[in-house]
Amino acid sequence: MDIDMKIKIQEAPLTLSWIAKATDGVLMTDGKAVPDIRYICTDSREADAETLFCAIVGERVDGHNYISAAMKLGCRAVLCQKQPGEALCAVVVPDTVTAMGKLAEAYKNEFLADLFTVAVTGSVGKTTTKECLAAVLSQEERLFKKDGNYNSTIGLPLSVTEISRDHTAAVLEMGMSGFGEIQSMTRVVHPDVACIINIGTSHMEHLGSREGIATAKLEIIEGMRQGSTLLINGDEPLLHQAHGFCRERGITCLRVSLSDATADFYADAITAKEGGMIFDLHTPNGVLSGLTLPAVGYHMVWAAAFAAAVGVLRGMTHERIKCGLSTYRPAGMRQNITTEDRVTYIEDCYNAAPESMAAALSVLKLTAKGRMIAVLGDMKELGDNTIALHRAVGQKVAELSRENGEVYLVTVGELGSEIARGATEALPTDRVFVSRDPAPYEDAVRHLKTLLREGDTVLFKASRAMTLEVIAKAVKSND
Numbered sequence: 001m002d003i004d005m006k007i008k009i010q011e012a013p014l015t016l017s018w019i020a021k022a023t024d025g026v027l028m029t030d031g032k033a034v035p036d037i038r039y040i041c042t043d044s045r046e047a048d049a050e051t052l053f054c055a056i057v058g059e060r061v062d063g064h065n066y067i068s069a070a071m072k073l074g075c076r077a078v079l080c081q082k083q084p085g086e087a088l089c090a091v092v093v094p095d096t097v098t099a100m101g102k103l104a105e106a107y108k109n110e111f112l113a114d115l116f117t118v119a120v121t122g123s124v125g126k127t128t129t130k131e132c133l134a135a136v137l138s139q140e141e142r143l144f145k146k147d148g149n150y151n152s153t154i155g156l157p158l159s160v161t162e163i164s165r166d167h168t169a170a171v172l173e174m175g176m177s178g179f180g181e182i183q184s185m186t187r188v189v190h191p192d193v194a195c196i197i198n199i200g201t202s203h204m205e206h207l208g209s210r211e212g213i214a215t216a217k218l219e220i221i222e223g224m225r226q227g228s229t230l231l232i233n234g235d236e237p238l239l240h241q242a243h244g245f246c247r248e249r250g251i252t253c254l255r256v257s258l259s260d261a262t263a264d265f266y267a268d269a270i271t272a273k274e275g276g277m278i279f280d281l282h283t284p285n286g287v288l289s290g291l292t293l294p295a296v297g298y299h300m301v302w303a304a305a306f307a308a309a310v311g312v313l314r315g316m317t318h319e320r321i322k323c324g325l326s327t328y329r330p331a332g333m334r335q336n337i338t339t340e341d342r343v344t345y346i347e348d349c350y351n352a353a354p355e356s357m358a359a360a361l362s363v364l365k366l367t368a369k370g371r372m373i374a375v376l377g378d379m380k381e382l383g384d385n386t387i388a389l390h391r392a393v394g395q396k397v398a399e400l401s402r403e404n405g406e407v408y409l410v411t412v413g414e415l416g417s418e419i420a421r422g423a424t425e426a427l428p429t430d431r432v433f434v435s436r437d438p439a440p441y442e443d444a445v446r447h448l449k450t451l452l453r454e455g456d457t458v459l460f461k462a463s464r465a466m467t468l469e470v471i472a473k474a475v476k477s478n479d
């Protein structure tokens with residue numbers, strides 16, 4: 001996660017006494033002048049005289065062991081949960097991560113009381129939906145949107161302190177790997193609108209089942225105030241319980257659907273076109289027709305439908321919503337489609353789960369005009385069903401072959417080989433290549449360079465840890 005860089009507090013300076021009060025901490029001083037705080041960091045290497053160093057106790061590293069290193073760089077203020085032995089100014093709290101959330105909540109309440117806040121969670125597609133929301137809302141709002149993966153109990157509080165009073169709206173992601181994390185984040189920002197875009201299988205290892213994942217995602221309601229709105233994926237039965245939870249709290253619960261015409265927001269007339277998708281969205285205020293998103297895949301329609309729904313709730317016109325969606329651009333290494341030497345490359349290397357693998361394969365199908373080549377690798381944190389879920393992805397590649405003819409599969413990683421096993425039922429063995437080399441996957445690169453020809457379309461998809469972008473870069477090089 002991108003949480004180790006220094007964050008500039010937009011409404012700085014903050015005093016240590018303010019921080020102590022916000023975090024319910026104990027202020028300790030060394031008898032010298034207490035410094036004002038203009039920055040926050042979680043990495044001691046980024047600390048200086050104007051920076052609050054937050055000493056976090058992690059699974060592998062304890063930030064308290066680096067307080068001396070921060071002091072050597074001029075840092076004089078620490079947020080910590082152990083009384084420091086060094087002579088410096090400190091706010092001592094029971095838990096640093098919890099305190100960072102309290103600090104961000106107090107900051108938002110004091111400086112950003114009028115901020116329209118949208119929170120997004122889901123098993124896959126959070127960042128894509130965030131980018132669609134930003135594209136729409138930025139048509140009329142002075143919008144805050146944080147690039148990078150600041151969607152954790154550490155990253156989200158840091159990003160909140162980067163919002164200024166000049167912003168009128170903010171779009172924030174909420175990710176999680178276990179129970180209680182989304183509850184913590186939603187209580188920091190108290191979203192005006194929250195979106196639960198799907199329930200998948202990511203983090204099954206920690207949450208046990210899809211039902212457990214749904215329970216964890218529904219924690220977002222805990223921080224929502226009376227009069228706010230929850231948008232849910234209306235095609236996901238595990239989210240139907242949200243209506244009762246919302247009713248108890250005076251929250252409006254609305255459904256977004258691609259299959260149920262009775263939903264509050266219903267997308268139909270969905271058509272794939274060159275480089276994008278077109279659809280109509282039926283809303284409580286009428287039909288938004290001909291919405292166009294310059295990205296391929298039915299999963300992209302989901303992201304766009306949620307974004308358009310928030311635009312409607314914010315009172316935006318059809319034309320402004322349509323204009324906003326047309327400006328969408330993918331973030332990072334998500335669905336980056338390029339053509340070089342008459343070969344089309346779909347690089348979607350940021351992360352992977354069974355649902356996003358299926359979506360990426362549909363993008364391959366919609367994009368390709370000739371042969372299709374899927375370069376796939378391990379998916380992480382899937383729990384006891386890991387092997388079965390990888391083989392199921394292979395079966396989807398096999399289905400693609402039965403429907404569309406010439407399909408080739410290249411897999412990397414130990415679990416990637418299970419994808420290959422799932423595909424060989426329908427895919428000839430000479431169209432399946434299992435890489436045995438670790439990154440940078442030299443055997444896969446050699447195979448692809450031999451295999452590729454003009455008119456091919458190549459998809460790269462795996463969990464972030466697999467770094468499949470190194471294969472894409474090597475294949476596209478002339479070396």
